[in-house]
Amino acid sequence: MLFIDQLHRQITLDNPPRRIVSLVPSQTELLYSLGLEKEVVGITKFCVHPLTWFREKTRIGGTKNIHSGIIRQLSPDLIIANKEENLAADVELLMQEYPVWVSNIQTLEDAYSMITSVGAITDRVDAAASIVSRIKAGFSSLQPFTTAVPTAYFIWRDPWMVAGGDTFIHHMLQLCGFRNVFGEQPRYPVITATQLANSGCRRILLSSEPYPFKEKHIAELQAILPDAHVQLVDGEMFSWYGSRLLEAPAYFQTLIKKQHKN
Incomplete structure (x- = not known):
């Protein structure tokens, strides 16, 4: 199947990923919320949520000091990264060996798109849609300052x-x-x-x-x-x-x- 990341790059996967490495703490937590306990095999040392994953999952370094050797040992079939939080040089090297889906988020709408897309690429469409719906409901009830x-x-x-x-x-x-x-x-x-x-x-x-x-x-x-x-x-x-x-x-x-x- 063909997927498009938030850098407008195409990623092709024959099957839903079964060995995922996450290079971004907030997206690691999302993968947990999507129910991908067995599929996620590697996270960063800053991926502190959930605590059980922080303690038990293999750590592949930090967001900006990734250990490619550890990632290679994990044999991922999908890596999830972010334009801002990860170094472009690291991501480009990983792209030579693995499918890498990269997010690029500046607004809440970008976040909704990311959650929906990660749900699609990991075969968790319904779970992702539920999360987006609940987030939207929360922000719709937010009452901001009337004067900036x-x-x-x-x-x-x-x-x-x-x-x-x-x-x-x-x-x-x-x-x-x-x-x-x-x-x-x-x-x-x-x-x-x-x-x-x-x-x-x-x-x-x-x-x-x-x-x-x-x-x-x-x-x-x-x-x-x-x-x-x-x-x-x-x-x-x-x-x-x-x-x-x-x-x-x-x-x-x-x-x-x-x-x-x-």
Whole structure:
């Protein structure tokens, strides 16, 4: 059968895959939600959900330091990757030996398409359709801020890095009614304290990943913007685009309610 990935590449499989390697944490969790316990044979060291897979499945390295030798030992008949999270050079090398399906996600609609396509290629069409339907229902009931809140979403410290405009995080912020003050910049720009101070930002969200921001870091940002509200947020809710989206709307709604009180 012929399948098209989100880079518009064609992938041909004679049968549904029986040995899958996932190179992306959020897509690993999706494979679990699709019921592919036996089929998934390899994951990354960052694929922490579900915990049973993290403990038991063979780890093939990180998202950006893939061990091709371990993958070769697993003899996969399908590898699932992502344009942003995996290095192009690694993916291109794997493509020479295996069918590799690559996602490219910047919006919720892209996520829906990915889930549907992964369901099709793994012979889990109905399960994927159910997940998409439930995610859509959750987001349809989300009540965002009625007035956009100028916000910066931090992903790294030393140097300070934030989410720019062409990211999935940016789209999630928009759905909540946050206005990304660095939305005109691409990807994940490095910013200075001066840029932040002059940004008009009223809310600072410190993500739990990839940098593990803690309470002790709040004071550093508060010193730059004394009048802004600074808080920690669950990065998985903003950046995981698989079945974790089932939980995101309720999390966002709680976050919005808390922000209204500040």
